[in-house]
Amino acid sequence: xxxxxxxxxxxxxxxxxxxxxxxxxxxxxxxxxxxxxxxxxxxxxxxxxxxxxxxxxxxxxxxxxxxxxxxxxxxxxxxxxxxxxxxxxxxxxxxxxxxxxxxxxxxxxxxxxxxxxxxxxxxxxxxxxxxxxxxxxxxxxxxxxxxxxxxxxxxxxxxxxxxxxxxxxxxxxxxxxxxxxxxxxxxxxxxxxxxxxx
Amino acid sequence: xxxxxxxxxxxxxxxxxxxxxxxxxxxxxxxxxxxxxxxxxxxxxxxxxxxxxxxxxxxxxxxxxxxxxxxxxxxxxxxxxxxxxxxxxxxxxxxxxxxxxxxxxxxxxxxxxxxxxxxxxxxxxxxxxxxxxxxxxxxxxxxxxxxxxxxxxxxxxxxxxxxxxxxxxxxxxxxxxxxxxxxxxxxxxxxxxxxxxxxxxxxxxxxxxxxxxxxxxxxxxxxxxxxxxxxxxxxxxxxxxxxxxxxxxxxxxxxxxxxxxxxxxxxxxxxxxxxxxxxxxxxxxxxxxxxxxxxxxxxxxxxxxxxxxxxxxxxxxxxxxxxxxxxxxxxxxxxxxxxxxxxxxxxxxxxxxxxxxxxxxxxxxxxxxxxxxxxxxxxxxxxxxxxxxxxxxxxxxxxxxxxxxxxxxxxxxxxxxxxxxxxxxxxxxxxxxxxxxxxxxxxxxxxxxxxxxxxxxxxxxxxxxxxxxxxxxxxxxxxxxxxxxxxxxxxxxxxxxxxxxxxxxxxxxxxxxxxxxxxxxxxxxxxxxxxxxxxxxxxxxxxxxxxxxxxxxxxxxxxxxxxxxxxxxxxxxxxxxxxxxxxxxxxxxxxxxxxxxxxxxxxxxxxxxxxxxxxxxxxxxxxxxxxxxxxxxxxxxxxxxxxxxxx
Numbered sequence: 001x002x003x004x005x006x007x008x009x010x011x012x013x014x015x016x017x018x019x020x021x022x023x024x025x026x027x028x029x030x031x032x033x034x035x036x037x038x039x040x041x042x043x044x045x046x047x048x049x050x051x052x053x054x055x056x057x058x059x060x061x062x063x064x065x066x067x068x069x070x071x072x073x074x075x076x077x078x079x080x081x082x083x084x085x086x087x088x089x090x091x092x093x094x095x096x097x098x099x100x101x102x103x104x105x106x107x108x109x110x111x112x113x114x115x116x117x118x119x120x121x122x123x124x125x126x127x128x129x130x131x132x133x134x135x136x137x138x139x140x141x142x143x144x145x146x147x148x149x150x151x152x153x154x155x156x157x158x159x160x161x162x163x164x165x166x167x168x169x170x171x172x173x174x175x176x177x178x179x180x181x182x183x184x185x186x187x188x189x190x191x192x193x194x195x196x197x198x
Numbered sequence: 199x200x201x202x203x204x205x206x207x208x209x210x211x212x213x214x215x216x217x218x219x220x221x222x223x224x225x226x227x228x229x230x231x232x233x234x235x236x237x238x239x240x241x242x243x244x245x246x247x248x249x250x251x252x253x254x255x256x257x258x259x260x261x262x263x264x265x266x267x268x269x270x271x272x273x274x275x276x277x278x279x280x281x282x283x284x285x286x287x288x289x290x291x292x293x294x295x296x297x298x299x300x301x302x303x304x305x306x307x308x309x310x311x312x313x314x315x316x317x318x319x320x321x322x323x324x325x326x327x328x329x330x331x332x333x334x335x336x337x338x339x340x341x342x343x344x345x346x347x348x349x350x351x352x353x354x355x356x357x358x359x360x361x362x363x364x365x366x367x368x369x370x371x372x373x374x375x376x377x378x379x380x381x382x383x384x385x386x387x388x389x390x391x392x393x394x395x396x397x398x399x400x401x402x403x404x405x406x407x408x409x410x411x412x413x414x415x416x417x418x419x420x421x422x423x424x425x426x427x428x429x430x431x432x433x434x435x436x437x438x439x440x441x442x443x444x445x446x447x448x449x450x451x452x453x454x455x456x457x458x459x460x461x462x463x464x465x466x467x468x469x470x471x472x473x474x475x476x477x478x479x480x481x482x483x484x485x486x487x488x489x490x491x492x493x494x495x496x497x498x499x500x501x502x503x504x505x506x507x508x509x510x511x512x513x514x515x516x517x518x519x520x521x522x523x524x525x526x527x528x529x530x531x532x533x534x535x536x537x538x539x540x541x542x543x544x545x546x547x548x549x550x551x552x553x554x555x556x557x558x559x560x561x562x563x564x565x566x567x568x569x570x571x572x573x574x575x576x577x578x579x580x581x582x583x584x585x586x587x588x589x590x591x592x593x594x595x596x597x598x599x600x601x602x603x604x605x606x607x608x609x610x611x612x613x614x615x616x617x618x619x620x621x622x623x624x625x626x627x628x629x630x631x632x633x634x635x636x637x638x639x640x641x642x643x644x645x646x647x648x649x650x651x652x653x654x655x656x657x658x659x660x661x662x663x664x665x666x667x668x669x670x671x672x673x674x675x676x677x678x679x680x681x682x683x684x685x686x687x688x689x690x691x692x693x694x695x696x697x698x699x700x701x702x703x704x705x706x707x708x709x710x711x712x713x714x715x716x717x718x719x720x721x722x723x724x725x726x727x728x729x730x731x732x733x734x735x736x737x738x739x740x741x742x743x744x745x746x747x748x749x750x751x752x753x754x755x756x757x758x759x760x761x762x763x764x765x766x767x768x769x770x771x772x773x774x775x776x777x778x779x780x781x782x783x784x785x786x787x788x789x790x791x792x793x794x795x796x797x798x799x800x801x802x803x804x805x806x807x808x809x810x811x812x813x814x815x816x817x818x819x820x821x822x823x824x825x826x827x828x829x830x831x832x833x834x835x836x837x838x839x840x841x842x843x844x845x
Binding site for chain 2: 021
């Protein structure tokens, strides 16, 4: 494999740069996926049937905590990639671990939130609104869950194999994924929660 | 026993029982044959685990031909049922199942893999690459598609076929009106195949953008590669819509949500809208690669550079954008109001403009060309007038006020068959004939090939032109019978004769494959058609690494210009070549997906959970796996090249 040392480690082989471009295209598809969910959400948001409306079930405190956790995790993974570029494996692993812990915290709050919704009678089968709400949030949550396992595997690999073009590439791609989840959450926070509470 | 009752078919008939026996016997025969001839190892090593784009292409091709048979049988049964008034061949329920599976099989499991077959085989060769960007992902794409197709196809013998139309509109497709598991099959089998298609899209965009031979700028790419690039971009942006749609449909059917119901806030029109937000771009996913094939074939056999290269590219890009802006024209009559209908009418009719540009470019390419009418060229020449009939009737349908007359009549059925068959099917048959020598090392018989082209073209007209008239007279689509007093009888009889003619045409193609396999000369040149692009610059059969030395490209007609002006196409000397390793994981993972889908269809939760875990375990193993591929040494390349040159 030809390694080009003038480029960052994660771009240094042809295969690596292909993978990064491929992943950007995948993120394009993911944008369409969430865009579809959002347009379904906006279509069904007022169609609450006999169930509650958003304003009746949303609570600002847990949502705000989730937002802060996820946004911070996006910052820490950025620091992790920065450390990786400097070749500081230990700092990178620390930041990645913090990222995943923050992600885990986010997920715990979200699960708590879901249980709460079901408890107060806003379950999946209640109305079109609750169904699309839980599906949109759930799709994002499933992505975060998937990301936790993926991130864990990458930490293990970096720990064992060190910073090679291959592991650096995987870490970088994972960071793109994680930032993307953050972007989606910003839209969820603004257009699902804040708009719903107004 | 209760557990097994769910697998029974709700609406059995002797034909279905006969199919069960036939499928059982075929499976036993295949297994016995493989065991007797000791071919299991060969099958596993050379095909099931392969990551070679050429072999994956051939597997797509075989799947497409099998599905063409399945969809074709459905078509013949429908036309036979309608051939005479008050026919008792099929009852309403069977007719519903058959038109549903005909549509899905033909679009998703025949036309799509046929396109994927040509794309997989041709695109890396055309851009002078050694494989696609992600070879293993490519294998996974194929196997997911294949397992999705198989899952869909077993529906009619286990649990019952879907019967809500290929569009599967809710609330008809909801549990209230579609009680059997048929629509579950629809949701889940298409989901599995769709994930595979989406990954193909990502793979091919990356391949085309990053792996072109030195010197091949974007505007020097052959037209089929351009059409593939645009098509895959549409795939990447359209298929996630389908993913979400099918997820919501699955939840409505299996988890009791209210997305598309008529109660508790559900909105049935949301399904129709999303379906066509995916469905209309899907139409262009089918037609653009077909246009690409015609561009290759026409410029090769007119012996001229493609006329208007830039406008060809531009029109494809415009079509791809417009394809996302026309979806409402599929349901003008469903009451979204005059303004919305007008806007979508205009965008719809606007598509005729770039399409017209392409047609005129092909005509100008033919103008003053030294036309050689080979079988692929014959398909291309037959395509131009027949497709135009389909195209202009599409503009008629696009006028929303007039559409109230045509909507859901046989006129519409005639229109889309007249664009899809001359557009896509002729192109695929042209591509099949054109690339056959590159794939298999011998040519298909020209005489039989031309006979089948003429028979298929004339039969297409016979089968579908009458529907324009019966449709305007008011014959509704999807009706399993009609009374004699309607006067539809003669039209439908002519249609049936056309359908039978199509069957004869396709049978002739099968015979041609048999005949040519047996008798055709194996002593053919690498470039038997005197063609223009890089896929013809390498040996036949194509070695695993495609090109011993990466080609140096100077124009959009790289091989032609090399032949005419004596460019050095392969400068430099042999170097060792890096190749990806074969892997069984894509196949195994897709098998798990099959069981996953089957458990999901029948709501058998424990295997569903286990297979879900299995899928993630496969992905985890892939993450930890160290796979750096292998090298082909210079000596091996020299040996292969010498052998191929001697042959």
